[in-house]
Amino acid sequence: MHVKIADDVYWVGAIDWNLRIYHNTYSTHHGTSYNSYLIVDDKVALVDAVYAPFSEELIEHISEIIPPERISYVVVNHSEPDHSGALPALMKRVPKAKILCTDKCKGYLEKLYYPNWEFTTVKTGDEVRLGRKTLSFIEAPMMHWPDSMFTYVKEDSLLLSNDAFGQHMASSQRFVDEVDEGIVWEEVAKYFANTLYPFTALIKRKLDEIKDSGIPIKMIAPSHGVIWRKDPHRVIDKYMYWADGMAEKKVLVAYDTMWENTAAMARAIADGIQAAGVDVKACRLSASDLSDVHKDVLESKGLIVGSSTVNNTVLPAVAPFLEELKGLRPKNKLACAFGSHGWGGGAVKVIEKALQQAGIDVIQPGLMARHSPDRDELKKCFEFGKRFAEAVKQDEAPAKPSASVILGE
Numbered sequence: 001m002h003v004k005i006a007d008d009v010y011w012v013g014a015i016d017w018n019l020r021i022y023h024n025t026y027s028t029h030h031g032t033s034y035n036s037y038l039i040v041d042d043k044v045a046l047v048d049a050v051y052a053p054f055s056e057e058l059i060e061h062i063s064e065i066i067p068p069e070r071i072s073y074v075v076v077n078h079s080e081p082d083h084s085g086a087l088p089a090l091m092k093r094v095p096k097a098k099i100l101c102t103d104k105c106k107g108y109l110e111k112l113y114y115p116n117w118e119f120t121t122v123k124t125g126d127e128v129r130l131g132r133k134t135l136s137f138i139e140a141p142m143m144h145w146p147d148s149m150f151t152y153v154k155e156d157s158l159l160l161s162n163d164a165f166g167q168h169m170a171s172s173q174r175f176v177d178e179v180d181e182g183i184v185w186e187e188v189a190k191y192f193a194n195t196l197y198p199f200t201a202l203i204k205r206k207l208d209e210i211k212d213s214g215i216p217i218k219m220i221a222p223s224h225g226v227i228w229r230k231d232p233h234r235v236i237d238k239y240m241y242w243a244d245g246m247a248e249k250k251v252l253v254a255y256d257t258m259w260e261n262t263a264a265m266a267r268a269i270a271d272g273i274q275a276a277g278v279d280v281k282a283c284r285l286s287a288s289d290l291s292d293v294h295k296d297v298l299e300s301k302g303l304i305v306g307s308s309t310v311n312n313t314v315l316p317a318v319a320p321f322l323e324e325l326k327g328l329r330p331k332n333k334l335a336c337a338f339g340s341h342g343w344g345g346g347a348v349k350v351i352e353k354a355l356q357q358a359g360i361d362v363i364q365p366g367l368m369a370r371h372s373p374d375r376d377e378l379k380k381c382f383e384f385g386k387r388f389a390e391a392v393k394q395d396e397a398p399a400k401p402s403a404s405v406i407l408g409e
């Protein structure tokens with residue numbers, strides 16, 4: 001069913017209720033939606049298509065409003081298959097429509113679909129008049145691919161932002177204020193943490209550029225999830241906060257263990273953090289969903305990673321977490337490693353090296369215990385947790401405290 005979102009602007013996308021994994025890596029507990037928008041004026045424009053299996057739904061939703069043949073422009077904000085997959089089916093119905101997209105997007109679409117469509121490439125500031133309404137384009141590289149752009153409907157102060165500001169969330173409602181906002185914000189954070197985190201510098205520059213341009217934004221309609229119509233600047237501000245490397249004064253202790261020795265260390269560290277009055281989450285990686293853990297990394301100023309040593313290295317559940325961190329490159333974390341070992345050890349060093357490769361400044365040396373940590377070692381873990389929490393409480397962005405301050409040596 002289509003939904004009117006502004007005068008002569010309609011949501012005509014598709015709801016994917018059952019998607020549980022996206023990019024084959026990212027868990028989507030609430031499903032998702034692929035949002036397409038139809039702007040009906042003297043000329044008709046469709047902004048973004050949907051994922052290929054939903055092509056017929058898109059065409060049906062458009063047909064509820066106008067004969068699809070009336071479409072003059074198909075704007076492709078981003079070529080990734082979740083937003084372009086339906087193009088081959090759609091373009092068969094509207095072969096004369098012009099595709100409007102960035103030059104990079106054109107190149108990607110050509111390599112994805114080998115099409116014979118008519119393209120007009122656009123840059124920031126280019127405009128297309130539909131009649132009463134004007135589409136204006138803003139290139140937004142790496143939000144989420146190099147080809148990405150936003151489409152701005154001037155007369156409605158409506159920003160069609162594609163992946164940016166979206167959330168993987170299936171819903172029969174179309175607006176943020178109609179659903180559980182707690183879930184929306186969790187999904188916004190999870191999206192940023194798992195998809196956009198490596199590109200914070202570019203994101204910051206783009207958001208500054210949009211703010212400085214002074215264009216009014218009354219509504220942000222992304223291409224996943226629900227639409228921001230009440231104070232949409234809230235989500236821009238949240239992106240700014242993360243892009244600035246800010247996070248809440250919380251600590252994430254992410255670890256794994258075979259015989260509970262490292263778990264005992266994790267508990268003592270977490271108790272110390274809690275005793276200092278700082279919010280802490282201790283998560284065992286082999287029992288956790290990695291994409292959820294990355295959301296906690298984004299939202300926590302402190303990150304403590306632990307593993308016992310197995311064959312000189314970390315446990316198998318810790319390795320993919322560290323590998324993903326190297327790609328996601330979290331900003332401004334206060335970080336440390338810990339773990340139990342039996343003889344030569346090695347896991348703590350592997351963690352420290354991986355964190356450094358992820359661009360994280362690590363407090364070294366990490367905390368180590370042999371076999372089961374004894375009373376003294378557990379006390380040391382507790383005290384370490386307390387001091388670590390005190391450092392997290394400081395207001396200034398994580399200037400790295402010296403190891404002796406944190407480790408108490």
Ligand SMILES: Cc1cc2nc3c(=O)[nH]c(=O)nc-3n(C[C@H](O)[C@H](O)[C@H](O)COP(=O)(O)O)c2cc1C
Pocket residue numbers: 256257258259260261262263307308309310311312313340341342343344345346370371372
């Ligand atoms: C299969 C296996 C391989 C291990 N490899 C190493 C190793 O290479 N170096 C080391 O110091 N300890 C090694 N250990 C010993 C563990 O690190 C030690 O038992 C540790 O206390 C386990 O902590 P956990 O209960 O947190 O898993 C190994 C243990 C197992 C079961």
Ligand SMILES: [Fe+2]
Pocket residue numbers: 078080144145163
């Ligand atoms: Fe994307």
Ligand SMILES: [Fe+2]
Pocket residue numbers: 080082083163223224
């Ligand atoms: Fe997407």
